[in-house]
Amino acid sequence: MRISQILDKVDSGDIALPEFQRGYVWTRDQVREFFQSLYRGYPIGGFLTWSTKAETTQTRGNGAARDGAIHLLLDGQQRVTTLYGVTHGRPPRFFEGNPATLTGLHFNLDTEAFEFYAPAKMKDNPVWVDVSSLLQQGLAGHFQQVTELTQGDGRLYGPYIERLNRITQIKERDIHIDEVTGQDKTIDVVVEIFNKVNSGGTKLSKGDLALAAICASWPEARPTMNAALSTWSDAGFDFKLDWLLRNVNAVLTGEAQFSKLADVDVPTFQKGLTETIDSIAHLLNALGGRLGLDHGKVLSGRGAFPVMSRLLHDHGGRFPDAMTRDRLFHWYVHSFLWGRHTGATETALNQDLQALEDGGVDQLTDLLRRSRGGRLEVRPDDFVGAGMGSRFYPLLYMLTRVHRAQDLGSGVPLRDGMLGRLSSLQVHHIFPKARLREYGYNRTEINAVANFCFLTQDTNLRVGARNPADYLAEITQRVPDALESQWIPVDPRLWRVENYLDFLAARRELLSYAANDFLDTLHDGPSPVDLMAATRTGLPPTTVAVAEPAGDDVPGLASLLTEVAKAGFAAPELDSEVIDPRTGAAITVAAAYWPQGxxxxxxxxxxxxxxxTAKEQGALEASDYRVFHSADALRQYVRNMRAQHFEQ
Known part of the structure; x- marks a missing residue:
């Protein structure tokens, strides 16, 4: 099929540029080199489309509506977007990226080079031809420019016209298109086909394809979802499009697989999306109010949200009563503590959604309890995890909030939205890192969750790196009961650095008792410890639990994280437990962890x-983790991945 026909089909809606999560990723250099290859007749590869049904499809370009099938462009999105943008002089509709990447491409009639517009050398210089203008007007619109440039010199006129004609003929070039079609070509099948065909490039997820199919019938789906994500981000919660789509999927179909959305019509999806956004906002309010989980750093267990969204949907978008709310939150906390939704996410979600359908929250809890050998209990050793990526870090924060633990300096109960200078909450190492390093403790021991507590910024600055044997003794005199409110052992012998491991063991005992006591209270019914006396409107204010600079004690990690961000890859969890996806048990603590790649x-x-250790390494490899032992080794992997990230 000729390139001009492909672009016409984009405008007519026969071919749609799918709204994949990554958007447009090419740079100006890639655009320039792509047109240089087209000009010279080099191979540029074929395209792959997926034929799927569309309901009154609003297409790009002229916005006409059509019924029937639509061809979603799977492989070739960057190339077709580039062709469309340069040919039309503007990006296609719903373009996500820098528009300047596609506008201002010029061609030098002398050197036959493509460059983007630079006023200093191109303004009023007829040797430079606007490529977009040439592709839109054809040769006829540029005869006068060439005539004035050559001033009757036939030796130049002929070659210049031939060069311009080669550019206009780019639109007549034939491109091979493979089509995936048939009722058996579900989202799961198409994603597998695409990722095999495109093994050297950026992978396609099931959520990407499901959203592309939805946008083909309702182009405003993605902007509507992004608006909700932006609202939550402003409130301190960063979620992904796939995650929101998974919630909508569960609400509308009661199942986890994205392929189930193929049977959902546009009006139903629109209504379901609105209900889901409202339900998630209600959940965030309730989790912040009832459990104190009021910002993204402590909101673990995001994989459980589709189940909770489905429950709210079944009850008109609200909890039917406080008992149901508390028992659901009891299940939710235990689900993330035991890694319920790590690994095979769809499998666990389908089991949970079916349990919810069959017997409500009680059956959900029974299913989780059976998967845990019949017991849902927090034990002291569970707090052995280290870092803010540990599953038990959010639990510590939750206990601090729901029990109104006292600030060690002022004795004021810690809560969200505290007012005043230096009153925001911060993470505090009870035993300072520097003193523990001097004594020879390792990173995991230093960053143990049981060594964390929460303080106001003012108190944190006052305590600093003081010896705990000194400042904890002062606190017992100045602020009685403050240590007990934060489950800090009051035996002075445990405040000595040489007894640090004994201190951790004692505090883990106290924390596990407090955790079980509160979780049992949730299961048994509402108690006086209920931060959410009345449902709040809007989203909860953000409490920032400030971390120390990322990678401060891992050589090269801080610069690696900067490089990862610039490459457009996901941010990792730092000092995080790595989970065995088969059992949900912690394997080890990683300096950086990308659980989804x-x-x-x-x-x-x-x-x-x-x-x-050899045991940890074996468990990581058996669980199909890609393991690196230094920031430099991981940096090389990141660069290799980045080189493959763009279509060739």
């Missing part, structure tokens, strides 16, 4: 573990 939802999980 560098490109979320489609890559192998990646972990940076500095000194794993």
């Amino acid at each position: 560098l490109q979320e939802e489609v890559g192998a999980p990646v972990v940076l573990v500095l000194d794993p």
Whole structure:
């Protein structure tokens, strides 16, 4: 099929440029080199489309509506977007990227080079031809420019016209298009086909394709979802499009697979999306109010949200009563503590959604309890995890909030939205990192969750790196009961650095008792400890639990994280437990952890573990983790992935 026909079909809606999550990723250099290849007649590869049904499809370009099938462009999105943008002089509709990447391309009649507009050398210089103008007007619109440039010199006129004609003929070039079609070509099948065909490039996720199919029938789906994500981000919660789509899928179909959305018509999806957005906002309010989980750093268990969204949907978007709310939150906390939705996400979600359908929250809890050998209990050793990526870090924060733990300096109960200078909450190492390093403790021991507590910024600055044997003794005199409110052992012998491991063991005992007591209260019914006396409107204010600079004690990690962000890859969890997806048990603590891969939802999980034991290394490899032992080794992997990230 000729390129001109492909672009016409984009405008007519026969071919749609799918709204994949990554958007447009090419640079100006890639656009320039692509047109240089087209001009010279080099191979540029074929395209792959997926034929799927569309309901009154609003197409790009002229916005005409059509019924029937539509061809979603799977392989070739960047190339067709580039051709469309340069040919039309503007990006296609719903373009996500820098429009300047596609506008201003010029061609030098003398050197036959493509460059983007630079006023200093191109303004009023007829040797430079606007490529978009040439492709739109054809040769006829540029005869006068060439005539004035050559001033009757036939030796130049002929070659110049021939060069311009080669550019106009780009639109007549034939491109081979493979089509995936048939009722058996579900989202799961098409994603598998695409990722095999495109093995060297960016992978496609099931969520990408499901959203592309929805946008083919309702182009405003993606902007509507992005608006909700932006609202939550402003409130301190960063979610992904795939995650929101999974919630909508569960609400509308009661199942986890994205392929189920193929049977959902546009009006039903629109209504379901609105209900889901409202339900998630209600859940965030309730979780912030009842459990104190009021910002993204402590909101674990996001994989459980589709189940909770479905429950709210079944009850008109609200909890039917406080008992149901509390028992659901009891299940939710235990689900993330035991890694319920790690690994095979769709399998666990389908089991949970079916349990919810069959017997409500009680059956959900029974299913989770059976998967845990009949017991849902937090034990002291569970708090052995380290870092803010540990599953038990959010639990510590939750206990701090629901029990109104006191600030060690002022004795004021810690809560969200505290007013005043230096009153925001911060993470505090009870035993300072510097003193523990001097004594020879390792990173995992230093960053143990049981060594964390929460303080106001003012108190944190006052305590600083003081010896706990000194400042904890002062607190017991100045602020009685403050240590007990934060489950800090009051035996002075445990405040000595040489007894640090004994201190951790004692505090883990106290924390596990407090955790079980509160979780049992949730299961048994509402208690006086209920932060949410009345449902709040809007989203909860954000409390920022400030971390220390990322990678401060891992050589090269801070610069690696900057490089990862610039490459457009996912942000990792730092100092995080790595979970065995088969059992939900913690394997080790990683300096950096990408549980969904560098490109979320489609890559192998990646972990940076500095000194794993042989047992830990074996468990990581058996769980199909991509393991790196230094920031430099991981950096090379990132660069290799980035080189493959763009279509060739």
